[in-house]
Amino acid sequence: MTASSTAAHQAPDATHGQAHGEVHGWAHEEGEEAVHFTLRTYLTGFVAAAVLTAIPFWIVMARPIASTAASVAVIVALAVAQILVHTFAFLHVNARAQGGWTLVSYVFTAVLLVITVGGSLWIMYHLNSNMMPGMMDPSQAP
């Protein structure tokens, strides 16, 4: 009887705990302070993202910066900033979610992404510059 009543007592708690964990799911497993789905978070993120989107479009359409290289640098910096805003405000990535595995896998992916894209561009542009028609000396061709 004791066993069954304990089981009966635990069952609703387990269900509630699970449902609760799923609703806030992303946010935490311990501690109630980390409620992430707030209107304020989303609105702040939305306004920040809108500003960070509007500025690069303005830079390209109005060309306030004369140098193309400087414009590209600013646009890329703004894109990185916007990605971070989306990551924290919309995707709710933080060090506590899923015992930190969310953040670890995110950082790992970012590292792989930089290596894949940066490495490909570096190598291929290097090959391109060594294989431009003007740089090929036919007399030295094998």
Place this chain on the structure above:
Amino acid sequence: MTMTVVGEAAVAETPPVFYQLDEAAAHVGGGTLLGFWIYLMSDALLFATLFATFGVLSANFAGGPTPRELFDLGLVAANTAILLVSALTCGLAMIALQAGRLGAVRLWLAVTALLGAAFVGIELHEFRHLIAEGATPQRSGYLSGFFTLVGTHGLHVTLGVVWIAVMLVQLGQRGLHPDNRRRLLCLSLFWHFLDVIWIGVFTFVYLIGVL
């Protein structure tokens, strides 16, 4: 003996259920969300390779049209705004989900799906326009990379819209069941992830292309 009686009584009183209870119990602790997150990260790597391919081919015009001649930045700005607003409405759906308001969840999800459909519609319009001008994927390496990268993103958004439609049906039939809550959380992660990918697309493909 007592336990058996209690067990039988409990069985007799339990209303019939038509969904699988064990399935939900298998996901205690948010394992599904972490698994889905790792899928998203692998999807990000897929896009990384497409971005790398596009970057390598970004100057291979083969005498064909260049981005400055091809793109209408006003259209891209409109699409970017649509996707950003849809991220907000998706967030509003999640807030309604947290509050347990089924009607608001369905409303915001429907708005999100409409915005997603508008995004895909504008993108298809752009593609059709490009192809009509002769800027087909076969025209140059640059255009192959462009259509592959932007098309893959558009395909993801299309599937996201289908997913929202499925969830609207599920919500109509089952309400805010724990399984549906879990699915909606995954859906919201997927949708926000697509918006992050779009930041890379409009920055590296459109804006830097036109510069």
